[in-house]
Structure formats: structure tokens, C-alpha cells
Amino acid sequence: MTAVLRECGDSDPDQLPVALAWKRLAEAAGVRVGVERVPLAHACGRILARALVAPRDVPAFTNVAVDGFAIRHADLSAFGGLLRLARGRAAAGHPFARPLAPGEAVRVLTGAPLPEGADTVVMEEEAEVLGEQLRLPMRYPRGRGVRPAGEDIRAGSLVVAAGTRLLPHHLGIAASLGLAELEVYAPLRVALFSSGDELVEVGEPLPRGGLWDVNRPLLRGLLQRLPCRVSDLGILPDRAERVQAAVAEAAASHHAILTSGGASRGEEDHLARSLATLGRLYFWRVRMKPGRPLAAGELGGAAFIALPGNPVAAAVGFALFARPLLLAIAGAPFAPPRFVELPAAFSLRRRAGRAEFLRARLVRDATGRTAVERILREGSGILTALAEADGLVHIEETVATVEPGDPVPFASLAELGLG
CATH class of the missing domain: 2.170.190.11 (Molybdopterin biosynthesis moea protein, domain 3.)
Structure with a gap:
């Protein structure tokens, strides 16, 4: 088991770069759900299983x-x-x-x-x-x-590609073609756990040294935006045999398992080790901040993502890795978040060698251009800084300095699935 973990990044030189982690997830992604027909009223947010080819012109008459x-x-x-x-x-x-x-x-x-x-x-x-x-x-x-007839859509033309996540305008297009139902992929079944003896259910009295479980409500909310059905399976204790039994049982009845906490290499961190023991690891530990202790793999046919325990790290890991993988096995193409270059409204000095994802807000610079300003409260547990952000700036691992005006990659919270 130790050898397996080392192959996936147990030592610092072997931590996986972000781009390679995306590549491994893309190679492993494949549709794991069936197909069903649903009325337009229930199709928003679902993933189209069969390409929509126009049966007639729109408009149908001049x-x-x-x-x-x-x-x-x-x-x-x-x-x-x-x-x-x-x-x-x-x-x-x-x-x-x-x-x-x-x-x-x-x-x-x-x-x-x-x-x-x-x-x-x-x-x-x-x-x-x-x-x-x-x-x-x-x-x-x-x-x-x-x-003229067919000005918008010509009969026989491809209108919406298979694998498209359906938005309201897609439903309007289908309605304009007279289609009352669409073939979509069935919802993904996702098991959700938190891990750690220190965690307490929200609403329960908080003992000394205890923490309310922030991540399950956070991740459940993010999952509910995706075409999936969530089984909230509670908090796992810091005991290897209990962890292994719980995730193995979940794998038998779900397409994916999402956990938070227990993915590092401490004595009580059992999730990555359980995945290495019972299933197959794609990677463990990514060369990034926040969110380095992140594991991905599969267990009994179910995809498995073990996110870090700190809430911001869990949210960032979900946006960068879990969300693209879940959408891909639910029927969409694998697609990491898209970052667009905007001028920096901050300076940065750091030691290169790992990627960083900085919380940032949109501002106007001195010339009136839209720019990005770094939010300085950076801790992995400072969730309020994420609430204040408009998105994330990706500082690539080779970058050591950023000066005001330098182009930096930025993704909005909406693009990341966090907003």
C-alpha cells in the first residue's frame, strides 16, 4: 500500500501537477449512467443523451x-x-x-x-x-x-450536441421544434461522507475540541446543482475498518463517492489508504494550494474523490476536480474550468513550484479595464473570503512574481460551479 501511495504522490517531488491530474481524470472518465426520456419541464440541468437534430425548419413558414x-x-x-x-x-x-x-x-x-x-x-x-x-x-x-422559413434552424441541422448540459435556452429551442420530450442521461447517484472524530452534526451541542461539520452542507449544496441524486451518509469515524466498510458498501449502490477530510497522510487519515487498499488510485496529492491532500480513483465501479477537510480547500478541490469528473461520468465531456486572462490589480512574490488558486474580486484598474484584485485572507478554513470573491486566479506553478497589469488566468465562481 505504501508503494501505491508513493506512486501517486507520497513524496513532494511526486505530487501531481494540476494539468496532469486533469489528464488522469479525463482518461478515466466515461459515462456510467443509463438513458431516459423526460418532458421538457423536467429537462433543465440534465445532460442530453442523443444529439438534437432539427426535424423541421424554424420558423416553419416565412x-x-x-x-x-x-x-x-x-x-x-x-x-x-x-x-x-x-x-x-x-x-x-x-x-x-x-x-x-x-x-x-x-x-x-x-x-x-x-x-x-x-x-x-x-x-x-x-x-x-x-x-x-x-x-x-x-x-x-x-x-x-x-x-424566411428556416432563418433560425434548418431542417436536418445539428442543433444541440449530445453531452450538452441543458440550459433554459436549449429547452426553448426544443419547444420551437415541437419536441415535448428529450432523451437525457439518468441522474448520477452520489454518496457523500465527511470524515473525522472531531466533527459534530450541525445543530448538535459542540463538545470541547469539536467542530461542526461544515463540508457536508457545503458539498451537498454544490452537488444539488448537478444532475445527481445525493445520499448523505453522515460522518465517518477515524477508524480504518469502519471507513473501509462504509465506502465499500456505498460503492455497491452509487456511481460516485465524494468525501472530505481523511485524505492527508496522518495516522487518522484513512480515506486515501482505503482507496489504495480496496480499489484503484488515479492520484493522491496535487501540487497546489489550497487543496494538496486530494485523492481520486475508483472503487468497485464507482468513481471516488476524497477532498481535503478544510472548507475552502474542499470547495476548490470540488470545483477543479470533482465537478468535472462527476459531469463527465454523468454524460458530459470532461472539461476543467475555463480560465480567461485579465490584468492583475495586485503584486505577488512567492517561491515557484506549485500552483496556487487565489480568491479574487473583479475591480476597475486605473485605465478603466476590468481587472482582478487578490483577497488577502487566504487560509484554507476562511470560508468568508470565498463568499467575498468573484472567482479564483490561477497562479501557475512556474510563476514566481506577478506585477500589476500582468495577465493572470481568472475563472468566475459561476464557471467553477461555486456561484
């Missing part, structure tokens, strides 16, 4: 884009811009009853089917009604004010 008058464009020159105004009108859901005759114009409202024979809609404010006639500008552009 329609009117503005209130005005439908005409044949050729009639502007043929009739000197003076057309006969037809009786009736076309409105959304109420098409004009007959084809448009030469030299004729008809009043139309936004969303109406374009009357047969018409090819242009002149805006109401561009026209002059003269009793039963209509005077129009001679040089009005042909085709203006018209939305």
Missing part, C-alpha cells in the same frame, strides 16, 4: 418581422410607389386569406405568415395611407421586414 404593409417589391416601380390597400390584414395565427394581387398591399402585424405573393414588408412609419391607397418609398430594399 413570416413578418415588423408591423407594416406586405407588398410585391416589383410593384414599387411598376405602379410608381402607389399601391391599392387590400381589405383585411394578416396577424400572428391569422394569415391573410388569399394571394396578394399585383399592385396590392395588405396590412400585416409582426409574427403573421407572409401573404402569398408578397416578398417585402414596408414598415408602418415608412408608408402613407391615402384612403384606399398606400404611398410607399420607391427605393425600399427588397426582402426587408421578412423572416
